[in-house]
Amino acid sequence: MKVVFERPQALSDVTTHYCPGCTHGIIHRLVAETIDELGILERTIGVASVGCSVLAYDYLECDWQQAAHGRAPAVATGIKRALPDSIVFTYQGDGDLASIGTAEIIHAANRGEAITVIYVNNTNYGMTGGQMAPTTLVGQVTTTSPRGRDTKEAGYPLRMAEMLATLKGVNYLARVAVNSPANIMKAKRAIKQAFTVQVEDGGFALVEVLSTCPTNWRLDPVEALKWLDDNMIPYYPLAEFKVSGEVK
Amino acid sequence: MAKVEFNEERCKGCGLCTVVCPEDIIALAARINKMGYHPAQVKEMDKCTGCTLCARICPDCVIKVYR
Amino acid sequence: MLGDKVLMVGNEAIGEAAIRAGCQLYFAYPITPQSELPQLLARRMPEEGRVFLQAESEVAAINIVYGAAGAGARVMTSSSSPGISLKQEGISYIAGAELPCVIVNIVRGGPGLGGIQPAQSDYFQATKGGGHGDYRLIVLAPASVQEMVDLTALAFDLADKYRNPVMVLGDGTLGQMMEPVEFGDIKAEIPSKPWATTGRKGRARNVINSLYLDPNKLEEHNWHLQAKYRRIEGAEVRYDSFNLADAQLVVVAYGISARIARTAIEMARADGIAAGLLRPITLFPFPTGAIAQAAEKAAAFLSLELSAGQMVEDVRLAVNGRRPVHFYGRTGGIIPTPQEVYEEIKKLAGEEVAK
Numbered sequence: 001m002k003v004v005f006e007r008p009q010a011l012s013d014v015t016t017h018y019c020p021g022c023t024h025g026i027i028h029r030l031v032a033e034t035i036d037e038l039g040i041l042e043r044t045i046g047v048a049s050v051g052c053s054v055l056a057y058d059y060l061e062c063d064w065q066q067a068a069h070g071r072a073p074a075v076a077t078g079i080k081r082a083l084p085d086s087i088v089f090t091y092q093g094d095g096d097l098a099s100i101g102t103a104e105i106i107h108a109a110n111r112g113e114a115i116t117v118i119y120v121n122n123t124n125y126g127m128t129g130g131q132m133a134p135t136t137l138v139g140q141v142t143t144t145s146p147r148g149r150d151t152k153e154a155g156y157p158l159r160m161a162e163m164l165a166t167l168k169g170v171n172y173l174a175r176v177a178v179n180s181p182a183n184i185m186k187a188k189r190a191i192k193q194a195f196t197v198q199v200e201d202g203g204f205a206l207v208e209v210l211s212t213c214p215t216n217w218r219l220d221p222v223e224a225l226k227w228l229d230d231n232m233i234p235y236y237p238l239a240e241f242k243v244s245g246e247v248k
Numbered sequence: 249m250a251k252v253e254f255n256e257e258r259c260k261g262c263g264l265c266t267v268v269c270p271e272d273i274i275a276l277a278a279r280i281n282k283m284g285y286h287p288a289q290v291k292e293m294d295k296c297t298g299c300t301l302c303a304r305i306c307p308d309c310v311i312k313v314y315r
Numbered sequence: 316m317l318g319d320k321v322l323m324v325g326n327e328a329i330g331e332a333a334i335r336a337g338c339q340l341y342f343a344y345p346i347t348p349q350s351e352l353p354q355l356l357a358r359r360m361p362e363e364g365r366v367f368l369q370a371e372s373e374v375a376a377i378n379i380v381y382g383a384a385g386a387g388a389r390v391m392t393s394s395s396s397p398g399i400s401l402k403q404e405g406i407s408y409i410a411g412a413e414l415p416c417v418i419v420n421i422v423r424g425g426p427g428l429g430g431i432q433p434a435q436s437d438y439f440q441a442t443k444g445g446g447h448g449d450y451r452l453i454v455l456a457p458a459s460v461q462e463m464v465d466l467t468a469l470a471f472d473l474a475d476k477y478r479n480p481v482m483v484l485g486d487g488t489l490g491q492m493m494e495p496v497e498f499g500d501i502k503a504e505i506p507s508k509p510w511a512t513t514g515r516k517g518r519a520r521n522v523i524n525s526l527y528l529d530p531n532k533l534e535e536h537n538w539h540l541q542a543k544y545r546r547i548e549g550a551e552v553r554y555d556s557f558n559l560a561d562a563q564l565v566v567v568a569y570g571i572s573a574r575i576a577r578t579a580i581e582m583a584r585a586d587g588i589a590a591g592l593l594r595p596i597t598l599f600p601f602p603t604g605a606i607a608q609a610a611e612k613a614a615a616f617l618s619l620e621l622s623a624g625q626m627v628e629d630v631r632l633a634v635n636g637r638r639p640v641h642f643y644g645r646t647g648g649i650i651p652t653p654q655e656v657y658e659e660i661k662k663l664a665g666e667e668v669a670k
Contacts, residue, residue, distance in 0.1 A: 001249055001250065001251065001298075001314040001315055002314065002315065003312060003313070003314055004298060004300060004313050004314065004315045005300040005303040005304070005311070005312065005313035006312045006313070007309045007312075011309060015258055015283070015308070016307075016308065018307065018308075019260075020260035020261055020262040020285065021260070021262030021263070021264060021307065022307055023307055024307065025306075025307030025308050025309065026304075026305065026306075026307050029309055041515070042514050042515055042516035042517075043514035043516065044514065045386070045512045045513075045514065047382070054526060055526075057522045057524065061515075061520060062514075062515060062520060063512035063513070063514060063515050063520050063521045063522070064512065064520070064521075064522045064523070064524070065381070065382060065385045065412075065512055065522070065523040065524070066412075066522070066523065066524040066525065066526055067378065067381070067382075067408075068378060068381075068404055068405060068408050071374070071375070071378035071381075071405070074370070074374075074375040074376075074378035074379045074381075074382065075378050075379070075381050075382035075385075076382060077368070077375075077379045077382060078340070078342070078378070078379035078380060078381060078382025078383035078384070078385070078386065078390070079382040079383065079385065079386045079512065080382075081340055081366050081368060081379070081382075081383060082339065082340055082366075082382070082383040082386040082387070082388040082390075083386050083387075083513060083514070086386075086513070086514055103371055103372060103374070103375065104371070104374075104375055104378070106371075107370075107371035107375065180268070180305070181268055181301040181304045181305055184304050184305060185304070214262075220263070221262040221263060221264055222262075222263050222264060222266075222267050225264065225267075
């Protein structure tokens with residue numbers, strides 16, 4: 001018998017701080033598999049953001065910089081401009097990218113910065129205790145929308161992928177989910193494509209990954225997979241929005 | 249011929265692997281590991297097909313698959 | 316190439332000095348009264364095969380600095396007071412992660428949007444940290460266009476030497492005024508940076524970070540930073556003086572204020588008043604020792620600033636109650652005339668020196 005599945009080399013051999021069933025760990029592994037398969041570990045620099053994934057620098061074996069809240073695309077811009085031959089990616093949550101960091105992500109995308117963005121959307125601020133995010137679904141209860149998100153007060157959930165797809169500077173843009181083995185395999189292909197674009201000097205690439213947050217959703221991890229399917233995917237459809245700079 | 253190895257001390261007992269297994273041969277153990285979780289275990293290894301679905305959904309990279 | 320001696324405005328002199336000091340990337344956002352600097356570098360950096368990038372905001376610009384400095388490059392950004400306020404978050408992260416970079420602040424009047432005329436009212440912000448947490452910048456205060464050249468070059472060297480952000484603190488007058496300058500033999504000697512995130516080839520991985528969730532580790536990091544600041548205080552104090560040796564009234568002033576003070580002191584000397592000047596060139600580290608030494612002979616001090624009184628607090632700490640320390644300043648973009656400073660010196664000489 002041969003080994004057909006094991007921990008990728010780029011994934012650190014440690015226990016993560018993530019809650020049981022949190023799918024951040026799956027997304028980390030997909031990024032690590034991609035780094036291994038493209039053979040880019042020695043020239044990859046990750047940019048960790050603020051939120052649950054702030055400690056991502058402990059979990060992937062590449063060089064890292066830890067960025068201020070929302071500023072990862074700016075930090076990545078500085079690294080890539082200083083070292084154009086490096087492979088630079090950010091790993092950001094929805095509070096980070098879709099709220100406090102909207103200016104930085106829009107302008108990095110619009111400049112066509114040759115970086116890869118992994119954008120993890122779990123509809124809330126996980127690290128700080130499950131507060132409402134710009135991505136929180138209408139009616140969704142969080143610790144700061146205790147009666148459910150009210151559009152009169154808080155507007156509508158932001159579809160970042162669709163917004164960013166309008167920008168000429170974007171080469172590749174997809175939304176995927178990691179709530180089933182089939183979706184995980186599609187997510188892997190999108191993440192690998194988003195890094196390949198950079199390896200081939202194609203410009204800006206972003207993958208929005210729908211992810212679960214069992215703890216703050218007050219669901220067990222298995223129920224959380226289904227909640228994502230039933231509630232997130234209808235509002236955040238899975239698709240490749242841009243491929244090779246062309247709107248799909 | 250296939251088998252899976254679970255690094256049980258790394259398992260957080262989330263149970264995601266138990267629901268994706270097409271052979272339904274994974275369950276959480278009654279015992280608890282050092283972190284205090286009931287780790288996932290394979291009940292009937294001879295039924296394992298090495299499909300890797302359990303490993304692919306595991307958020308903690310607990311599972312190694314042989315085929 | 317520029318000849319031996321050329322006429323330049325201060326903002327452009329900083330830009331040209333930065334290029335000669337090996338600045339590889341410069342990140343801009345427009346704001347008055349420093350815009351000549353990004354305008355010059357938008358043209359000059361690409362000519363030199365280096366990077367000029369106009370960011371979407373000061374917030375983005377300072378975070379791009381963080382990324383590029385963390386990747387091991389010589390990096391600069393510039394702004395003026397309101398823009399520097401926006402950069403404070405990033406500066407705190409840069410100080411925490413110990414990244415070398417140069418930040419130019421061509422100060423204008425505040426608070427808020429304030430005005431666009433020269434001021435020195437960002438002294439507290441520049442010298443006491445500015446953002447959150449216990450940290451210091453090295454702060455250099457030029458008083459001429461030539462010093463804008465010399466101190467910009469020094470800023471890059473000190474930044475690399477101490478892995479610390481360095482601020483060049485000018486003002487709108489210095490930024491806009493034209494004087495002859497020489498660039499001399501500025502050398503771009505960039506030390507190796509084994510800590511930089513350049514890709515982990517041939518070494519263990521590097522992480523640029525300011526997060527320490529373990530309070531013991533964070534305290535250890537803070538003591539490490541403080542030890543560095545004490546080393547900087549021990550080795551990098553720079554100041555200038557004029558008629559200081561026998562001065563009974565010591566005027567302490569930096570930047571443009573020091574030039575006005577000098578003229579006023581000459582007027583006072585012509586009147587027989589023993590006035591002198593102590594001009595801090597480094598605002599952090601502050602020339603505390605030199606001021607304490609002057610306090611042994613002088614009868615009184617006058618801190619002259621384009622602010623409502625900020626550096627005066629550091630002068631008082633240095634004098635430590637042994638002599639009276641007075642303040643004279645104008646705010647809002649008003650620059651005092653040498654005559655009005657002379658009047659103040661004369662008044663204080665009458666009150667203090669005669670006693």
